[in-house]
Amino acid sequence: MVCRLAWRSIWRNRRRTLITVVSIGFGLGLALFFISWGEGIYSQMIDQVCRMQAGHITLENPEYREAPAVDLIIDDLAGLRSEIEGWPEVDSTKLLVLGQGIAKSAAGNVAAAITGVEPSVESRTSPLARNIVEGTYLDERDRNLVVVGSELARRLNLKVGKKLVITTNDVSGMLVDELCRVKGIFKTGSDELDAYVIQATIGFARRVFRMPKSAATQMAVILKNADEQEEILARIGGILPGSPIVALPWQKVLPEVASYIKVDKGSNWVFQGILIFLILFTIFNTLLMSVLERQREFAVLLAIGTNPATLRFQIFMESVYLGLIGVFLGVALGAAASYTVNIWGIDLSTFLKEGVTVSGFALSTRIYTKLTPKILVALSAIVFGATLILSLIPMRRVSRVSIVDELR
Amino acid sequence: METIVRLENMTKDYGLNRVVTRALRGVDLTLESGEFTAMAGPSGSGKSTLLNIIGGLDRPTSGRVEVEGRDLGLLSSTELSRMRRDRIGFIFQSYSLIPVLTVLENAEYVLMLKGVPAARRAEIVRALLKEVGLEGMESRFPRELSGGQQQRVAIARAIAPEPALVLADEPTANVDSKTADSLLELMRQLNEEKGVTFLFSTHDPEVMRRARRLLLLKDGRISHNGGVGHTLDAD
Numbered sequence: 115m116v117c118r119l120a121w122r123s124i125w126r127n128r129r130r131t132l133i134t135v136v137s138i139g140f141g142l143g144l145a146l147f148f149i150s151w152g153e154g155i156y157s158q159m160i161d162q163v164c165r166m167q168a169g170h171i172t173l174e175n176p177e178y179r180e181a182p183a184v185d186l187i188i189d190d191l192a193g194l195r196s197e198i199e200g201w202p203e204v205d206s207t208k209l210l211v212l213g214q215g216i217a218k219s220a221a222g223n224v225a226a227a228i229t230g231v232e233p234s235v236e237s238r239t240s241p242l243a244r245n246i247v248e249g250t251y252l253d254e255r256d257r258n259l260v261v262v263g264s265e266l267a268r269r270l271n272l273k274v275g276k277k278l279v280i281t282t283n284d285v286s287g288m289l290v291d292e293l294c295r296v297k298g299i300f301k302t303g304s305d306e307l308d309a310y311v312i313q314a315t316i317g318f319a320r321r322v323f324r325m326p327k328s329a330a331t332q333m334a335v336i337l338k339n340a341d342e343q344e345e346i347l348a349r350i351g352g353i354l355p356g357s358p359i360v361a362l363p364w365q366k367v368l369p370e371v372a373s374y375i376k377v378d379k380g381s382n383w384v385f386q387g388i389l390i391f392l393i394l395f396t397i398f399n400t401l402l403m404s405v406l407e408r409q410r411e412f413a414v415l416l417a418i419g420t421n422p423a424t425l426r427f428q429i430f431m432e433s434v435y436l437g438l439i440g441v442f443l444g445v446a447l448g449a450a451a452s453y454t455v456n457i458w459g460i461d462l463s464t465f466l467k468e469g470v471t472v473s474g475f476a477l478s479t480r481i482y483t484k485l486t487p488k489i490l491v492a493l494s495a496i497v498f499g500a501t502l503i504l505s506l507i508p509m510r511r512v513s514r515v516s517i518v519d520e521l522r
Numbered sequence: 523m524e525t526i527v528r529l530e531n532m533t534k535d536y537g538l539n540r541v542v543t544r545a546l547r548g549v550d551l552t553l554e555s556g557e558f559t560a561m562a563g564p565s566g567s568g569k570s571t572l573l574n575i576i577g578g579l580d581r582p583t584s585g586r587v588e589v590e591g592r593d594l595g596l597l598s599s600t601e602l603s604r605m606r607r608d609r610i611g612f613i614f615q616s617y618s619l620i621p622v623l624t625v626l627e628n629a630e631y632v633l634m635l636k637g638v639p640a641a642r643r644a645e646i647v648r649a650l651l652k653e654v655g656l657e658g659m660e661s662r663f664p665r666e667l668s669g670g671q672q673q674r675v676a677i678a679r680a681i682a683p684e685p686a687l688v689l690a691d692e693p694t695a696n697v698d699s700k701t702a703d704s705l706l707e708l709m710r711q712l713n714e715e716k717g718v719t720f721l722f723s724t725h726d727p728e729v730m731r732r733a734r735r736l737l738l739l740k741d742g743r744i745s746h747n748g749g750v751g752h753t754l755d756a757d
Contacts, residue, residue: 115627115634122622414618417579418632418679419607421600518580521614521691522570 116424120431127404131436134400138440139447141393142497145386146448147455149493150485152382154456156375157484159477160340163371164364165239166302168210169334170343171350172367176360178331179367184213185285187329188359197353198335203346205338208235209330211319215282217262217312221271226312228280230319230330239336241478242300242307249274249298256315259297265309267299274298280312284324292322333359341486390497397440398504401433405508412512413520426509433505437498445494452485525591526687526719527553527576532585534571534742545571547742548585553721555686558713560733560750561723567739569723570691576721577610577689578602590686607635611680613690613722617672619664619679625651626660629678636683650678654708670701677708681718690722694729706732 124131164170173194175186195207211230216223233252237243243251252261260280262272272278273296280292294314301308320327337346343363350361365372405412412425463479534546546568553559561569574580575587578594587594590609597605606612619628629651630643638646651657654674664672673693680688690709694702706729712718722733730736730750738746 115623115631118627119620119623126622410618411620414612414614415620415631416603417577417606417612419603419605419610419635421603421635424635518574521574521579 116428117431120428121435123404123408123428124432124435127407130400130403134396134436135440135443137396138393138437138497138501139443141389141396142441142444142493143447143451145389146444146485146490146493147451147483148389149382149386149489150448150452150483151455151481152379153486153489154481154483155477156379157340158482159371159375160364162241162477163368164334164340165336166242166307167334168332168364168367169208170337170340170364171335171347172362172364173333173335173350173354173359174331174362175358179362182212182331184211184283184323184325184331185287187285187325187331188333189326189329191328191330191333194353194357194359195333198350201346201349203337203339203342205336206235206239207336208232208239208334209316210332210334211316211323211325211329212331213282213319213323215280217266217270218279218281219270219272219276222269224266224269225310226266226280227310228282228319228322229311229313230316231313232316236313242302242311242313245300245302246298247301249296251298251300252313252315254315256297257318258292258294258314260294260312260314260318261298261300262296262312263308263310264299264301265305266312267296269309272296272299280322282322284322286324288324290322290324292318294318386493390493390500393440393497394500394504397433397436397501398507400436401429401505401508402511404432405429405511409515410520412515413517416515416517417521422513425512429509429512430502430505433501433508437501440501441494441498444497445490449485449490452483455481455483456485523554523556525552526555526557526589527551527721528586528588529576530586530588532575532582532587534568534575534580535583545742546575546582549742549744551737551744551747553687553719555719556713556717557719557721557735558710558733559721559735559737560730561721561737561739562725562730563739563745568742569739572739573689573691573721573723576687577612578606607632608683609686611683611685611688611718613673613676613680613688613693615692615695617664617669617676617696619672619675621664624661624663625656625667625675628664628675629682632679632683647678647682650682651675653712654678668701669697670705673697673701673705674708677705677712681712681716685718687719687721690720692723692725694724694726699728702726702729 173188175188178186198204199207209232213228215226215228217226233254237251246261247264252259270278276296277293278296280294282290284290320329337343347361347363354361415425459480459482461480466479529549529551532546532549533544536543536545549572563569575582581595594602626647630647633643633646648660651660654677656671656674694705697705709720710732713720724730733750736746736750737744
């Protein structure tokens with residue numbers, strides 16, 4: 115009966131209760147949506163960057179991260195690659211040769227990152243291959259053909275079909291020149307990529323750097339779901355012992371992106387924390403007002419023999435009901451909004467005409483939310499738990515009701 | 523006859539801003555089981571204070587208060603709460619029903635506190651509501667009842683746990699004279715048929731006339747303790 119009394123009590127002031135649960139619901143829904151918005155951006159960012167660069171997991175020479183150089187290669191990767199590609203969580207793997215050099219044309223010369231890629235894999239996985247604005251992307255049969263960034267092309271006055279010379283050091287430190295021709299120009303929106311990167315086939319890169327025919331500087335593992343990174347990393351670690359190869363998470367390969375996400379996520383949670391604080395203030399106000407209004411009623415209940423613990427339990431149950439209704443409403447609103455944006459996305463290109471870059475990586479302006487059960491449960495539990503904690507003050511207040519004073 | 527209430531040299535002081543007001547001054551009183559006693563006196567004479575102390579809602583400044591032989595001064599607040607629940611019924615001037623509970627739920631509330639099973643509660647309370655003339659109104663809410671009907675629910679709530687004593691603080695003050703008469707008749711009937719001991723305060727001479735014993739309080743002291751007719755006629 116105490117639960118029934120608590121349930122009916124919260125509906126005595128129907129308007130106030132409705133305002134309270136709508137506030138909780140709307141606030142929690144907003145918090146869930148914004149967190150899923152942030153998670154969606156991070157997820158897209160990680161996916162795009164990992165696909166464009168060295169994967170969610172990068173296999174490379176253990177010394178490469180300390181001092182990246184083309185002589186720090188990994189080789190004999192066929193067996194390892196075949197095994198990893200057989201795992202259902204893995205989308206694909208790709209071999210990369212990353213080196214530095216100078217690109218020269220009749221118009222001048224600029225520093226460049228020379229990236230040897232497998233065009234068939236790259237065109238399927240990398241956003242860069244889909245951002246060709248002039249000419250076409252590479253294919254496996256290309257020998258001395260390259261694609262260059264739009265800014266690099268502008269600086270060297272390059273067009274499709276024009277020649278350029280790449281000067282670099284091979285694995286033995288010898289200076290080498292290689293003549294090549296522009297097959298395509300890409301524009302990712304990232305100043306760093308567009309002004310610095312030259313992509314060629316991995317065969318071309320091996321030849322320029324005088325590498326063994328099956329060698330690479332990195333093997334990138336691209337996952338279907340980035341959240342499975344830890345598990346796959348551990349599994350790869352299990353098959354690598356004795357091999358001169360190390361497996362690194364993308365966070366170590368791209369620390370600037372990882373740091374950006376960490377800082378942004380932190381500030382996002384602070385913002386959501388403020389929102390939740392405001393929601394909790396509304397709940398607290400309702401609970402306290404509701405108790406203060408019923409002092410005489412509580413005095414009567416105490417007078418006829420109600421144990422103060424029973425009254426405290428009644429207030430606790432009122433908080434439970436308010437919290438549950440509000441949280442259910444919030445979950446419904448937040449999940450519905452997040453699900454809709456997860457399916458359709460929101461295109462921000464109208465507001466962000468110049469595009470979005472993070473740590474030099476261009477990102478899509480169509481944002482898709484990502485609401486995970488973990489976020490849903492955590493945030494709901496925080497709001498619900500805090501509601502129950504807030505009820506301690508009204509509960510304490512009920513225990514202090516002076517029967518004689520209230521009945522006078 | 524069993525002694526239900528015994529007060530010995532009981533005083534009650536209220537202090538506010540170092541000014542002490544003596545509400546009760548050395549009250550001695552004994553109530554036996556089955557009594558139907560009215561308590562009258564001018565406002566501020568100490569009627570409500572006396573009821574509160576006998577009911578364990580307030581503690582005396584000095585003196586001894588016993589209910590069914592138990593010294594209330596020695597009971598903890600939890601024991602006092604249990605004593606009120608099990609042995610003392612309360613009827614308040616302004617009915618004081620729980621607005622969100624139905625007639626049946628209001629009347630069975632104390633039985634619920636005592637842990638009486640739901641089916642048994644309903645059985646007891648339905649019979650009681652029939653006795654107090656509220657049969658068929660079990661599922662109504664207090665706002666759907668007249669003042670007199672609400673006070674009948676309060677009476678049913680007070681006697682449902684079969685208390686040793688029912689304390690009523692001006693139970694007829696908020697109803698018209700006809701309703702007051704019927705409520706008094708009901709209380710008297712419950713006193714005679716069920717042996718419920720009643721102690722109620724009142725200002726109404728007509729109500730006092732229905733009592734079998736009258737206590738008159740003046741300046742915190744009992745100035746009359748005895749029969750009704752002669753005293754009222756003398757007034």
